[in-house]
Amino acid sequence: MSIDHIVTPLDSAQLDSKEHYAFYHEMVEHALKELIESMSTNEICNDLEMVFFKQYCDLLLYSIEAMRIKYMYDEEDNMNIDLADSGFPNYLEFRYLFNDLALRDNYISKLPDLEKIKEEFLDTLLRKKEHVSKQKLFQAASLRYYTTVEQKFIYNRFVQGKIVETPDDINSKYMTSWSFYDVTYNRPFVCFMYFDTGRGNIDNYRNDIYDVLKNSADRHMALDTMAYGIDRKLQDVFPKHIKRIDLGPLHNVFAKDENVMTHTILDGIAKKEIGLESFAFSLKIDEVYSGSEFKEGSYFSKQTLQKWDYVIKQPYVFAPHRIIQLLYDKAPELMNELAKPPFQLSDLVIDKI
Template sequence: MSINQIVTPLDSAVLDSKEQYVFYHKMVDFVLKELIVKVQQQQLCNHQELTFFKQYCDLLLYSIEAMRIKYMYDEEDNMKVDLTDSGFPNYLEFRYLHNDLELRNEYIDRLQDTHSLKVEFLDTLLRKKEPVKKSRLFQASSVVYYSSVNQQYIFNRFVQGKIIEAPENSNANLMTSWSFYDVSNNRPYVCYMYFDYDGKRIEDQKEELYQVLKESADREMPLATMAYNIDRKLTKIFPKHIKRIDLGPLHNVFAKDENEITHAVLSGIGKKEIPLESYALSLKIDAIFSGDTFKEGGFFSKQTMQKWSDVIPQKYVFAPHRIIQLLHNKTPEVLNKLAKPPIQVADLKIDI
């Protein structure tokens, strides 16, 4: 598989062969699992944050595996990967999964049973000595897809985590997490909020909190704006610390943007200085803390609001050793702005 075999209309790369689906899935699966390990080793998240982070990554991986099964032998539709500052599937692919699985029972009733498919495939391969037709393979993959994929594990545009007690040494009593897939840049985000509650039972305001987060913190925006909106809409909840992790872009052969790291990786692949499966992953962690309070509103409706610190941005890059060398040579000024030197992850090896 060469770069020229990847179709790139507008801002999406269309995966249109079994080899490309396998290649892409192996890459994303490998990169996210490496990321989880390194985030823990580098202590970029505390233990509880890491647990939530892994859960959201698992949902993302589950969804991409479902896409692989869904599209592998489909001759009519192709999965699209966002090319611009992402490297992850286009958000619409997640919507398609949800829409498909809403009609799961209806589709299953129409599909051929697995036993008869196995008998047919064995007869074709062993007796007739012929390859199985792609249309029949699509039928088999559809059976696997609709019978095994669970809609509740698909990464949605907004995924809410539970409210729990904050870890020791936190500046608040409670914490919650959520994740969202931004529809404008097609990247996943993971957020954490540490807060105090001025009431007896947080369960009394749990649903309201969840609704506010879904309405006010479900897209990429200035973190100070997000913090203010949450604080203003929840009178008994006092946010103390909000942390947001931006996953991506994933710089790889499927990307095409003005990002200097992407350009360096693609240039290296094009000149055959590095293999086709080479990658780097950017990650950004923004944090904001509350300090003093102030009153806002009219005489009869004053509300205590938090004063927020400046946003503390921290940028990281994860890449194998050879790619780090390449970036030091081609983009040293970008690496100088990172919170830490590039964090080394393992090489990905795919037989092409």
């Protein structure tokens, strides 16, 4: 089917056909891979940060591909995309995957054997010269889903990265990263914290750091509030620089919100000025640095805390050339507010799905 024949109701949050699933997955995969390459080329993040950023994006892509396999031939359930300022699957979809895969053995036991399914497919296609029924396609997709998708690679609400030593050109000795899927915004966030420690081996602090990040930095909030909360709860750990990447929205034909960029793209698609496959990626980076230190507490139990500077906010846009032109034409004020001019990505080209 040609991509131009895909009809997407803009007031619907569901993908309800094979074409929708294939198209959506192709778009997200293309956009994320292009984004990663552009961020690396344009040094939006340093080399160490890019290693972990790519890993979190890989988990996200793996999960969306798992959703595609799970739902493509399912006539009862459909995958939900969050339409407002997101463009990504609703967070509950990730939870459904995670919980569903915990019961994989129960589901596999109820499905036909793989060889039996293959024989039935060949018999239907070659001998009977008929199309394979949707029920059989659903059984085959379900078998593939439950036997190949691994629960440990599903993007969870909170994903902790390991603590690593930093290169010599970075002032702080250690860096750790984490990612969370904010349930309010339905968007993934990736965070980095550069820090030093008191005396002793880093292993003495590792578990405490992980616990504090999971309990105090697992959702969107003012970055200086997050920084102060982390700093206050970690004795003898001294955060010096915290960086948060807000991944999205992914503006595309499946979105529906009051965002100026989304509205501009949808309006362009409706007027046939741009294709149905058009997209743009918004990305916001907030950073906060420690300007100095101060001590708080009684004489016998003082704690060294950081005095945080103002939060640095850096909005970026990544999009194909035609979309950048459209945005400059229709929303010049928005373009002027960016930290840097938009970064060009390659077009998404899909002739058939």
